[in-house]
Amino acid sequence: MDYQYDAFFSYKRDRESDAWHERVKVKLEYWLKQELQKLDVRIFFDTEDITTGARWQQKLSTALKQSRCLICLWSPLYFQSKWCVSEWMTFVERETFLNRERPSTDLVMPASYFDGDTFPQKAKNRQFLDFSEFASTMPKFWDTELAVKFENERLRRFAHDLAEMIRKSPPFDEAFPVVEVGEDEVESEKPIARPANA
Numbered sequence: 001m002d003y004q005y006d007a008f009f010s011y012k013r014d015r016e017s018d019a020w021h022e023r024v025k026v027k028l029e030y031w032l033k034q035e036l037q038k039l040d041v042r043i044f045f046d047t048e049d050i051t052t053g054a055r056w057q058q059k060l061s062t063a064l065k066q067s068r069c070l071i072c073l074w075s076p077l078y079f080q081s082k083w084c085v086s087e088w089m090t091f092v093e094r095e096t097f098l099n100r101e102r103p104s105t106d107l108v109m110p111a112s113y114f115d116g117d118t119f120p121q122k123a124k125n126r127q128f129l130d131f132s133e134f135a136s137t138m139p140k141f142w143d144t145e146l147a148v149k150f151e152n153e154r155l156r157r158f159a160h161d162l163a164e165m166i167r168k169s170p171p172f173d174e175a176f177p178v179v180e181v182g183e184d185e186v187e188s189e190k191p192i193a194r195p196a197n198a
Contacts, residue, residue: 001066002172005044006032007162008067010087011113012078013046016137021073021113023142024131027151028071031159036166043071061178064090068169071162072110074128076118085186089179092122097177098170105170109162111154129158 011021025045032041044063060083070091078084091107098105110128112119113135134141134150141147 001174003068003169004066005042005063005068006036006166007069007071007109008044008064008087008091009046009071009073010078010084011073012075012081012084014077017113017135019139020136020141024073024155025071027155028159028162031156032163032166035159035163060087064178065176066172069107069109069162069165072108072128073113073131074110074116074119074123075112075114078113079120079123080186082181082183082186086179086181089181090177093177093179097175105168106165107169109158109165111158129154129161 009021009025013021022045025043029041029043032043033039044067046060064087070087072078072088088108095105095107098107108126110123110126111131112128114132116124116128116130116132131150131154134146134154
């Protein structure tokens with residue numbers, strides 16, 4: 001067995017933002033081809049790589065193990081999803097597994113889809129690129145000057161750093177761990193604060 005994907009794209013699914021995430025993935029693949037100077041760049045993306053009838057949990061587990069690194073698009077709701085947190089923790093565990101022999105192995109490439117201030121401390125401890133001012137649920141966003149700025153100033157930089165991470169990724173190891181976190185390990189919904197004089 002060997003790697004099948006250059007990266008695994010981890011994001012919180014929502015029909016309002018799914019198309020935006022998919023477009024980001026396509027743009028990253030394009031710029032990664034330039035950075036890595038190869039045509040066969042592969043990023044695992046659930047809606048493209050899990051087909052009807054597939055045992056999706058097994059497919060996710062295999063794809064995580066066979067991906068060189070992880071792209072995370074973080075938002076507050078990302079950290080309330082057991083599956084999203086499991087994907088992230090799988091690569092955190094792999095880093096721990098590898099750092100015994102190769103110190104400073106980084107395999108998580110994060111960006112923020114929304115916020116950043118409310119992320120758990122474990123996420124805040126990582127440098128992430130802020131995509132939030134470019135996150136949009138509007139399909140026409142990609143025809144705007146803001147989209148051009150997003151691609152030129154953020155996505156190309158992200159792809160450059162991701163390519164470097166891919167180049168430095170360790171050889172595949174069948175012993176790479178895959179983590180499934182429990183419900184108690186994800187952020188709970190924040191209660192809505194009541195006005196002081198209510």
